[in-house]
Each structure stands twice: as C-alpha cells, then as structure tokens.
Amino acid sequence: MTRRIALVPAAGHGSRFGSATPKQYLDIGGQPLLAHTLAVLVANSAIDQVAVVISPGDEWFDSFDWPQPKLTVLRVGGASRAASVANGLAALQPAADDWVLVHDAARCCLSPQALARLIADIGDDAVGGILAQPVADTVKQGDAGGRISATVPRDGLWLAQTPQMFRAGLLANALADAANPAITDEASAIELQGHAPRLVVGEAQNFKVTWPGDLALAAAILAARG
Numbered sequence: 001m002t003r004r005i006a007l008v009p010a011a012g013h014g015s016r017f018g019s020a021t022p023k024q025y026l027d028i029g030g031q032p033l034l035a036h037t038l039a040v041l042v043a044n045s046a047i048d049q050v051a052v053v054i055s056p057g058d059e060w061f062d063s064f065d066w067p068q069p070k071l072t073v074l075r076v077g078g079a080s081r082a083a084s085v086a087n088g089l090a091a092l093q094p095a096a097d098d099w100v101l102v103h104d105a106a107r108c109c110l111s112p113q114a115l116a117r118l119i120a121d122i123g124d125d126a127v128g129g130i131l132a133q134p135v136a137d138t139v140k141q142g143d144a145g146g147r148i149s150a151t152v153p154r155d156g157l158w159l160a161q162t163p164q165m166f167r168a169g170l171l172a173n174a175l176a177d178a179a180n181p182a183i184t185d186e187a188s189a190i191e192l193q194g195h196a197p198r199l200v201v202g203e204a205q206n207f208k209v210t211w212p213g214d215l216a217l218a219a220a221i222l223a224a225r226g
C-alpha cells in the first residue's frame with residue numbers, strides 16, 4: 001500500500017536568525033518551534049510516518065520530549081537543505097511509489113487546512129506539487145548600487161512554500177545531485193528532470209522563520225490558534 005511520509009529537514013544552523021541556539025529549538029509558547037511543526041504533521045491521519053532529519057552533532061534535540069506516534073529521528077543532516085533531504089530519503093528507504101511530503105522545520109505555522117488541501121489536490125498526480133503563494137506585491141530588480149533597475153511583471157510568479165509532495169523514487173533520483181546549487185527546493189530538483197510540479201495555493205501564515213523578528217509573528221499566529 002502506498003504510504004505518505006512527512007520528511008522534515010531540521011539540520012540547519014539558522015545563520016540569518018543569528019541565535020546561539022538554532023531557531024528550530026527556540027521556545028514558542030513553552031515548546032520548541034520544531035514541536036509545533038511536527039504536531040500538525042503527526043495529527044494528519046493521511047500521513048503514516050513523520051521523519052525529522054537533524055544534524056549528527058545536534059546538542060539540543062534530546063533535551064526535549066517529542067510526540068512519539070509516527071515519529072522517526074534521523075541524525076543524518078548534511079551540508080545543505082537538499083543534502084539533508086537526500087540523506088533522510090537514503091536512510092528511510094521508502095518504496096518508490098510512496099509519497100514524501102518535505103516540510104521545513106522552520107515553517108511552524110502550517111495550518112491543518114493547508115496541509116489537507118495539498119494532499120487532496122495532489123491526489124494521484126503523476127508528478128506531485130507544492131504549496132505556494134501568488135506574489136502579492138510589485139516586484140523590483142535591484143542593481144549592485146541598491147537602486148531599482150527594473151520592475152518585474154508579477155504575473156505567474158509564486159513564492160514556494162512547503163510541504164513539497166513527490167513520489168519517493170522520483171524525488172530520490174532528482175536529488176542525486178544534491179550539491180547542485182540550482183536545487184533550492186524539491187520542486188527545483190524535479191523541474192531539472194523535465195517535470196512540471198503542480199502549484200497548490202498555500203497561505204501567508206505558512207512563512208519560514210528566517211529572521212529574528214519572525215519568531216514573535218509565529219508565536220502570535222500559534223497563540224491565536226490556541
């Protein structure tokens with residue numbers, strides 16, 4: 001039977017966030033940020049297994065309690081996000097037809113509704129797809145001197161979010177060259193194989209905690225959900 005596996009890369013250092021403790025372990029409402037990320041995935045009955053990829057040298061993970069049902073911990077994080085995902089897939093050895101939903105640890109405000117929409121909309125799609133948001137602002141190109149060099153038409157532009165949902169076999173092949181700098185998400189790896197992943201409308205609150213100011217916004221969104 002085809003399974004759905006959530007794979008959560010959580011082996012980053014959070015260099016843009018800049019805290020001594022990696023951002024995935026910072027406290028939000030009494031729990032590490034990562035616990036909020038995992039909770040939505042664990043709670044979805046269509047997901048059979050949730051695997052989190054942490055760094056082999058991780059000093060923080062074991063100091064917290066984690067949701068046990070469905071959770072697998074893989075200490076195989078790599079030098080880049082793509083390498084962490086590729087290493088996680090290699091450790092898990094899913095069947096080629098299994099679905100893998102790769103979701104950033106740092107996107108802790110994914111709603112159950114958006115997750116369910118992705119799974120329903122992708123359904124049995126031949127390629128798979130991702131949550132994404134249509135660009136809502138005017139887009140500027142900047143030059144080296146910090147001045148606007150062009151206004152870029154935003155028609156057809158989307159901001160990629162996660163989860164990104166693909167068949168395990170297709171994804172593992174696509175990530176074989178995980179060191180390719182053009183691979184910044186799973187969809188870009190699949191695109192490089194000549195496929196066109198589907199775009200499923202995400203939500204603004206499913207943003208990636210990247211900068212220090214993002215933590216308070218994430219805390220407010222999660223507190224409002226109760």
Ligand SMILES: Nc1ccn([C@@H]2O[C@H](COP(=O)(O)OP(=O)(O)OP(=O)(O)O)[C@@H](O)[C@H]2O)c(=O)n1
Pocket residue numbers: 008009010011012013014015016017024053077078079080081082084085104105106107208209210
């Ligand atoms: N070698 C890496 C790098 C990133 N990630 C994970 O990929 C997700 C998205 O990456 P990003 O927000 O860029 O996280 P960091 O790499 O931690 O941040 P920064 O780029 O600012 O250093 C995060 O959940 C992060 O933990 C990972 O598993 N392995």
Ligand SMILES: C[C@](O)(CO)[C@H](O)COP(=O)(O)O
Pocket residue numbers: 081104159160161162184185186208
């Ligand atoms: C995969 C991703 O979340 C899509 O928006 C994003 O690209 C990962 O973060 P990074 O800053 O590119 O590492």
